Amino acid sequence: MKIVSFKICPFVQRVTALLEAKGIAYDVEYISLSDKPQWFLDVSPNGQVPVLITDNGAALFESEAIVEYLEEVSDIKHMGDSAEQRALARAWGYLAAKTYLPQCGAMSASSKSSLQERHDKLRVTLNKLEKALPAEGFFSGQKLGWVDIAWLPILHRFEIIKRCAGFDFLEGFSKVTAWQQRLMKTGIAEQSVADDFEEKFVGYYLSNSTYLGQLRGERSLGKCCAANCC
Ligand SMILES: N[C@@H](CCC(=O)N[C@@H](CS)C(=O)NCC(=O)O)C(=O)O
Structure with a gap:
């Protein structure tokens, strides 16, 4: 295919x-x-x-x-065994997809105030996630599932932004952050994008025309010393 x-x-x-x-x-x-x-x-x-x-x-x-x-x-199922589990997986997956464009909007914000306003809207959804997540494992248990995969693009983008621009969209959401780390460890984030994904992503969302890009610029002017900073 x-x-x-x-x-x-x-x-x-x-x-x-x-x-x-x-x-x-x-x-x-x-x-x-x-x-x-x-x-x-x-x-x-x-x-x-x-x-x-x-x-x-x-x-x-x-x-x-x-x-x-x-x-x-596919023989490998990611949605769960019961009809209830599958309905919930679809619903949380749908919520992720509904959050993709608001996330793009927040990442594209050109000023601090518009970033804050858009981040506040994302925080409403992140708060629901924080409450729904278990303390360990993945969203629906020990196995990587449908909901994890639907949220992976969002969590992958937040990880790059924190590393490159020092802005943490997930600040205050400890369970979402721990879940993000577990998901990033699977390697699926990198495997599911092109080799130059990060370069393209940074070139678009962390350019001089976005507020996050300006934060990244300030870091590269001496405030950033992390080895894995972009
Ligand atoms: N509802 C669509 C949304 C897909 C979407 O928005 N794709 C964007 C790129 S991220 C696109 O193709 N934009 C071009 C356009 O709308 O003309 C889906 O879930 O597949």
Whole structure:
């Protein structure tokens, strides 16, 4: 199968992270969203990535439908055994996907005040997560599951921002932070993106035109001494 992708898209990463977790082999084709190729427009009804081209040649679109398809066709299940567990996994996964664009908005904020305002909105959701998370393991137990994978793109981006710009979106959320660390340790975050993901991500969200980019600039002017700082 093939994923049509844009390097820093969280909806794409949710799909590729699930593919990685399930051990399903896939190819990736990157496109430019500012100059979408005609073949892509012909197969993508919403004009958006991700699109998954199955081995039969069907073009699946909408990340939510794609991840449900992957769960259906794979022997390794990530949603849980009972109908209740699956409904809850879908719902928390849906909440993650609904948070992708607000996160992009917060990361793109051009001033301290707009970052604070957007962060406050994210904090409402993060607070719900903090209350729902167990003290150890993954969201639904000891096994990596559907909800973990849906939130992984968000937690991956927060990790890069903290390391590169010193801004901690998860400050005050100790359970979410511990969960983020456990998820990052699985290696799926890196495996599910292109080798130059961090460079592209930093170039876009931590550029001079964003407030977070300005924070990063201040760090690189001598305030940052961490070995793994970008
Ligand atoms: N509801 C869609 C959202 C996907 C989405 O917003 N993709 C963005 C990139 S992150 C995109 O393709 N934007 C191009 C456009 O909307 O023209 C899904 O879940 O697949």
